[in-house]
Amino acid sequence: MIIKENVCNNITTINLWGTLDATTAPTLRNFKSAAAPADPVVINMSDVDFLDSSGLGALVGLTREKREQGGEVTLACMNNKVRKVFEITQVYRLFDIYDDVEAATINAEKKQTRL
Amino acid sequence: MKTLIIIKEKDYAWLRPIFTGIHPLLVPICNKPFIEFLIDFAILAGSDALRILSDGPLSDVEEYCDNGSRWGIAISYGSIKSSDETLLIMEKNHRYCAGERVLLMNGFVFIEYDKQHNYTALFAELPDGEILGCNKGSLSLRGTPGERPKVAGALPLSLVELDSLEVYYRLSMEILSFGESPYVIPGYSNEAYCHIGRNVVISKSAEIRKPVIIGNNVQIMADSIIGPLAVIGSNVIIDKASTVTDSIVLEKTYIGEQLEVQNRIAAGNILIEPESGISIAMDDPHLLTGIKKSGSAEILFQSVVHRLFALFLITVLLIPFLLLSPILKFQRKWKKSTGSYYINDAGKTLALTTTSINRQSLPGSIAAALSLDRFGLLFNVLSGQLAIIGSTPIAAKTDNSVPLLEMGSWYKAGVFSYAEAEEWPANGDERAIVERYFAVHGNPLLDIAMTIKAFFNLIHEIHTP
Amino acid sequence: MIFHVDASTGKTLGIVDLSGRLDAANSSELLKSFAVWQQQANMFVFNCTRLDMIDSSGLGAIVACLRKALEKNGELKLAALNQKVSMVFELTKAKKLFSIFPDTGSAIQSF
Structure with a gap:
């Protein structure tokens, strides 16, 4: 699992590569984003090739933490495999999901300036 | 052209109690699943790709429609939130919508069309905007809000709001009454x-x-x-x-x-x-x-494994149980309560005796660490009523219609829960996430491993309150 | 199942109040009791106000009661069927065999 941050349209995007399972979930859980706590982040899932329940736990945990601080997490570019895990666990109810990173960041920025 | 089908749970909520266990998009209208009528129309309208979006589950629809190769149209799926407006939904599917005209089918509505008509040509002439609208949904091109386009003559199209069983019944009877059907009917x-x-x-x-x-x-x-x-x-x-x-x-x-x-x-x-x-x-x-299918061999194997493991746990825990429970009962730290719980997704209920142990003493904390509070429930596994590991039992309420609908087909009450094994937060919604995950990805051996994990997690939980 | 005799219209009518479920578990009981009740009356009204559910064996028992009543030149009428019970009657052809009244009063008056 590789985690890399960059800024796109003034919004922090977290790019994930690799598998997100029991062995790699702690890496994501302990990841400290450079974005201010209340700033929105977009997680680019396009290169996540596997996700299990621990990985989901890390994503949900990260999102909950962010929301407690007044921020928002948006997901972008899920592949079919990952989407199916979201589907069976009904986690999709918790997230805004985009099929494009750029559109996700534009909307996250819009939302932020509106506040 | 591409097509977006947007269907929200609230639009079909009325259908769920009637057709339990079948996704509303797959409800048959004259023996043809509802979604197929929409797919047929998307193809008639000249679409080469179609995306189905919902704020509810779509896995059954995906299993049925797959990638759409059967109809010669590329079908994909996506999730939206219940509160999303059409414009936001378009943005969420920016990559899909970019650069092409998009036909939006919004809401749980039936589109009355005629397969003989050339809709591809018709839609090519129509300007962007809403083509047809009704209370429950609409049909539009690109979804840009604006004035309704002027179309010469009446459209060879209409919408039927599918919002009650009566409409469903009437629609089926109408389709049946066409001699030369305007739709493609199976058979x-x-x-x-x-x-x-x-x-x-x-x-x-x-x-x-x-x-x-x-x-x-x-x-x-x-x-x-x-x-x-x-x-x-x-x-x-x-x-x-x-x-x-x-x-x-x-x-x-x-x-x-x-x-x-x-x-x-x-x-x-x-x-x-x-x-x-x-x-x-x-x-x-x-x-x-x-008419039901009989249980498969896999389910039988799973229940045998669960029973054997329950038997194993009973033998291991029998001596501590016999030693500790009289002491705790005497100290009044062993509290029993009986309640009715759902044991499967069909809403079957069972009276379970649950035990709570006060951990403020040495025997209490040992008993809790050994999960002796679950000891009685292990016998329910032997009789096949509970799984050894599954979902946390949901208490049956007198008004049983609501929680029943919320339970998915994955629900099977267990002595231990997957959430305990995975140390997930014991918060209702989030617990359901992990339980659903394992309901799909589980197998008997994994179940045993997860039970052991849950068992040890419970010990751990007591030492770090 | 409560039985009482009503003579308010001058005729001896047996009124049977059915309640709960009428199914395989208690339909034979109805048949046995009916033979006893027939010694006191041969015109009957089955008051179904509190009958919640009926299945095919319950239906069979009621049809058998009707047959027994007709054998003795009697009559059996049904009153106050709820929607669920009346849907079962409509589904089977049993509905045509019976005179069905919306309430017990009108059933009693009809004799």
């Missing part, structure tokens, strides 16, 4: 008003009165009368001397002998009056029954 049809599927056995003395639609693998026994106006789904048996008129018999239904099904919808063991929506569940094999 063989060498004469008008009559569509018959594969492997249909009709007794010599049975009578078929047009119009009728009959699905696959249907048996119609002696002296029965089918029609006029009957939709018989697949895998249906109509027993001797019964009559089915002005009715819809949904798949996997058995209609007993000498019955008169008139102006009704029969779905499994449920009989519904479409006008009033009144339904009754028959618990009677001589009247109506749902």
Whole structure:
């Protein structure tokens, strides 16, 4: 699992590569984003090739933490495999999901300036 | 052109209690799943790709439609939130929508069309904006809000709001009444008003009165009368001397002998009056029954493994139980309470005796660490009522209709829960996430591993309060 | 199942109040009791106000009661069927065999 941050349209995007399972979930859980706590982040899932329940736990945990601080997490570019895990666990109810990173960041920025 | 189908849970909520266990998009209208009518129309309109979006589950739809190669159209799926407006939904699917015209089918509405008409040419002429609208949904091009385009003459199209059983029934009867159907209806049809599927056995003395639609693998026994106006789904048996008129018999239904099904919808063991929506569940094999598949070998294997492991835990825990429970009972730190809990997704309930142990003493904390509070429940596993590991049992409420709907087909109450094994937060919604995950990805051996993990997690939990 | 005799119209009518479920578990009981009640009356009204559910064996028992009553030149009428019970009657051809009234009063008056 590789985690890399960059800024796109003034919004922090977290790019994930690799598998997100029991062995790699702690890496994501302990990841400290450079974005201010209340700033929105977009997680680019396009290169996540596997996700299990621990990985989901890390994503949900990260999102909950962010929301407690007044921020928002948006997901972008899920592949079919990952989407199916979201589907069976009904986690999709918790997230805004985009099929494009750029559109996700534009909307996250819009939302932020509106506040 | 591309098509976006947007369907929100609230639009079809009325359908869920009637057609339990079937996704509203797959509800058959004249033996053809509703989604297929939409797919057919998208193709007629000239779409080469279609995306189905919902704020609810779509896995059943995905399993049925797959990637759409069957129809020659690329089908993809996506999730939205209940509060999303059309514009936001378009943005969420920016990559899909970019650069092409998009036909939006919004809401749980049936589109009345005619397969003979050239909709590709029609839509090419239409400007962007809403083409048709009604209270429950709309059909639009690109979805840009704006004034309604002027179209010369009436459109060869209309929308039907699918918002009650009565509409569903009426629509089915209407489709049935077209001799030369404007829709593609499944089944063989060498004469008008009559569509018959594969492997249909009709007794010599049975009578078929047009119009009728009959699905696959249907048996119609002696002296029965089918029609006029009957939709018989697949895998249906109509027993001797019964009559089915002005009715819809949904798949996997058995209609007993000498019955008169008139102006009704029969779905499994449920009989519904479409006008009033009144339904009754028959618990009677001589009247109506749902035809069910028997359990597969895999389920049998799983239950054997669960029982064996429960037996193992009982033998291991028997001595600590016999030693500690009298002490704790004497100290009044062993509290029992009985409540009714759902044990499976069909809403079957069971009275379970749950135990809570006060951990403020050495015997108490040892008993809790050994999960002796679950000891009694292990016997429910032996009798096959509970799983060794599964979902946290949901307490049955007197108003049982609501939680029942929220339970998915994955629900099976267990002595231990997957959430305990994975140390997930014990918060209702989030616990359900992990339970659903394992309901799909589980296997008997993994179950045992997870039970052991849950068992040790519970010990750990006590040491770090 | 409560039985009482009503003579308010000058005729001896047996009124049977059915309640709960009428199914395989208690339909034979109805048949046995009916033979006893027939010694006191031969015109009957089955008051179904509190009858919640009926299945094919319950239906069979009621039809058998009707047959027994007709054998002795009597009559059996049904009153106050709820929607679920009446849907079962409509589904089977049994509805045609019975005179069905919306309430017990009108059933009693009809004799």
